[in-house]
Each structure stands twice: as C-alpha cells, then as structure tokens.
Amino acid sequence: MAIPILRAAMIFHSQSQALIHSLSAIDETPKRRKRVVFSSSSSSELNPVIRSEVSFCVGTCLIPHPKKVSTGGEDAFFVSNYNGGVIAVADGVSGWAEEDVDPSLFPRELLANASNFVGDEEVNYDPQILIRKAHAATSSTGSATVIVAMLERNGTLKIANVGDCGLRVIRNELNYFSQCWKLEFLYVPFPGHVIFTTSPQEHYFDCPFQLSSERVGQTYLDAAVSNVELIEGDTIVMGSDGLFDNVFDQEIITTIVRSKDVAEAAKALANLASSHAMDSNFDSPYSLEARSRGFEAPLWKKILGMKLTGGKLDDITAIVGKVVSS
Ligand SMILES: [Mn+2]
Numbered sequence: 001m002a003i004p005i006l007r008a009a010m011i012f013h014s015q016s017q018a019l020i021h022s023l024s025a026i027d028e029t030p031k032r033r034k035r036v037v038f039s040s041s042s043s044s045e046l047n048p049v050i051r052s053e054v055s056f057c058v059g060t061c062l063i064p065h066p067k068k069v070s071t072g073g074e075d076a077f078f079v080s081n082y083n084g085g086v087i088a089v090a091d092g093v094s095g096w097a098e099e100d101v102d103p104s105l106f107p108r109e110l111l112a113n114a115s116n117f118v119g120d121e122e123v124n125y126d127p128q129i130l131i132r133k134a135h136a137a138t139s140s141t142g143s144a145t146v147i148v149a150m151l152e153r154n155g156t157l158k159i160a161n162v163g164d165c166g167l168r169v170i171r172n173e174l175n176y177f178s179q180c181w182k183l184e185f186l187y188v189p190f191p192g193h194v195i196f197t198t199s200p201q202e203h204y205f206d207c208p209f210q211l212s213s214e215r216v217g218q219t220y221l222d223a224a225v226s227n228v229e230l231i232e233g234d235t236i237v238m239g240s241d242g243l244f245d246n247v248f249d250q251e252i253i254t255t256i257v258r259s260k261d262v263a264e265a266a267k268a269l270a271n272l273a274s275s276h277a278m279d280s281n282f283d284s285p286y287s288l289e290a291r292s293r294g295f296e297a298p299l300w301k302k303i304l305g306m307k308l309t310g311g312k313l314d315d316i317t318a319i320v321g322k323v324v325s326s
Helices: 094-099 105-117 127-136 173-181 249-258 262-277 285-292 299-303
Strands: 035-040 046-051 054-063 075-080 086-092 143-151 156-162 166-171 193-197 202-204 224-229 235-239 316-325
Touching: 054 075, 054 143, 054 262, 075 105, 075 316, 086 105, 086 235, 086 316, 105 127, 105 143, 127 143, 127 156, 143 166, 143 235, 156 166, 166 249, 193 224, 193 249, 235 249, 235 262, 249 262, 262 316
Parallel strands: none
Antiparallel strands: 035 046, 054 316, 075 086, 086 143, 143 156, 156 224, 166 193, 166 235, 235 316
16 A cells, blocks of 8 residues: 555654564464363252363465566565464555655554554453554654454454455354354365454545554554354465455365465465556455445557456565464
C-alpha cells in the first residue's frame, strides 16, 4: 500500500534514534502437552478425561517487492510459540520514502516491540492491548498496517487488525464431522472453505487505516477485533495486502490442499502472489476492486478495448498456521 494518511498534515520530527530490528522467519514446533483433567461424575468417582489442547504449526514466507529485494522490503512479521501461538504481520507505508524516511523502520520496530510484550501481564494475551503497548513503545517515524492473532490452548483465536493486512480461516467440514463422530476413515484430503475472513479498513482506495508515529494516524482503538473458535485441522492464512490483492481465496484453498506442509504452503502462496503481481493480464482481486471503484485502464489499453487488469506489485508476506493437538 502506498499512501500515508493525511501526509500533508503531518509534522516531521528529527529522529535521533531509529531502532532497526530484523525479524526473521521462525518455524515453530508446537509444544507437546496433554492436560489430564479429573472431573467428578454423578457417582462422585473421579474419572480421568484427556482434554486435547491445541497450538499452531506455522510456515512463513516473505517475498519483497522486486525493486526492494536488496533492502528486504517494508513488510515485517513475527511468530511465537507462546501459549497456543502468536502470529503478526505489519506492512510499512511506502509513501514515507518521499519524505526521506525509510518505510521499513516503523513496522519492524512495532513488531519487535510486540514480540517483547507477548507475555506481558498487562497485555493479558489480548491482541488489541498488545498493539497498544507495541505502538506506544515505537519511536521510529513512519506508519504501518498491522494484524495480530493469538491462539488460546482451548482453540479460541483472538484477532486485532488495523488496516488491510488480512487473515482467513479455512475449515474442512468433512474432517470436522469426522472428528465429532470419530469417523477416522473420513480423514481425507478435501478442499475445505473459508469460515472466517477479516475485512480491510481504509480511508479510501489504497489508503488503509494505519498506526503512525504522527497523531493523525489510527490507534489500537480503531482495530477490528474478532474471536474465532478453531478446531484441530483448521488452517489459518495471514498475510500483507500483497498476498490478498494478488491471490483469490479459492486459489489459497487449492494451494493449501496441494501442499505437503505449512512451510511448503506459505512458500507456494507467496510465489503465486508474486507471479500474479507481475502478470499484467491477470485479473487480480486488486484490479477487480480498482474497476469497481471506477478506476480505468490507461488510454492505449482502452483504445484497444482492453480493461484494467494486472496484479499489484508489492511486498508479499504469507503465513500459514495449522491447528494441531498438543
Ligand atoms: Mn503492502
């Protein structure tokens, strides 16, 4: 995404200290733990009940914008195996480069701070409070969209989202019923479908809600907050707009089904987004949206009777998390 909110109204400060944190992909192996719960029956006997807890198994992939390969681009992410698992993506607003500000500094520092606060008592495992504390601790100039998802061991996924990063939850209903009825012979590869999706928040086309170093930006109070009950076998896909602007949900599902594990799925999704981004003939989610807002093809294309098409060149972050019992 390109446009910082109300750039003309911003007051620029000289930053004496810009914190730069490089966040790299961490593929977390879920902790194996079964909790034995003793519940009393009507006959007051103690019956041991094995309650399965869940956590994420995560794969990640980041492909920078083709012109930003040397700097790594302006997306940032982190993955933590704290509790059931914490996943976050931030996307720096590239328009800051016009003000001689490195747009990658703010999102990287924001997520470095967020990763430090994951176990904080005041955060209390609430993604919206995590965003508040991380934002308050960030001193770099710039702005970023951000999404944070935190999984409880009981399967509750708590999401807070500011801007146009996104998250999808994909469930295979057949496997769901198989689990309910213990029909293990029905555990077969099946496409599944999206049971939850975030919605982008924006001021206008290509200008999303964003946390900022300036007062004109949004805050944690503007975050869209959702809770989703996940079950073993669910898959979540989190990404920057570079993923969801270039890949349709149905393609995401197909890609996940074809992949042997979460690492392969994340890589395949990012590669698919990257190839669509560079394909001027691909009718992407981005070009569909642009046409629906009244944007038109360049004149030479219109003369040839062609419509506005093509993917959107951007940094691409794809994170795939599979819910496993632990
Ligand atoms: Mn982006």
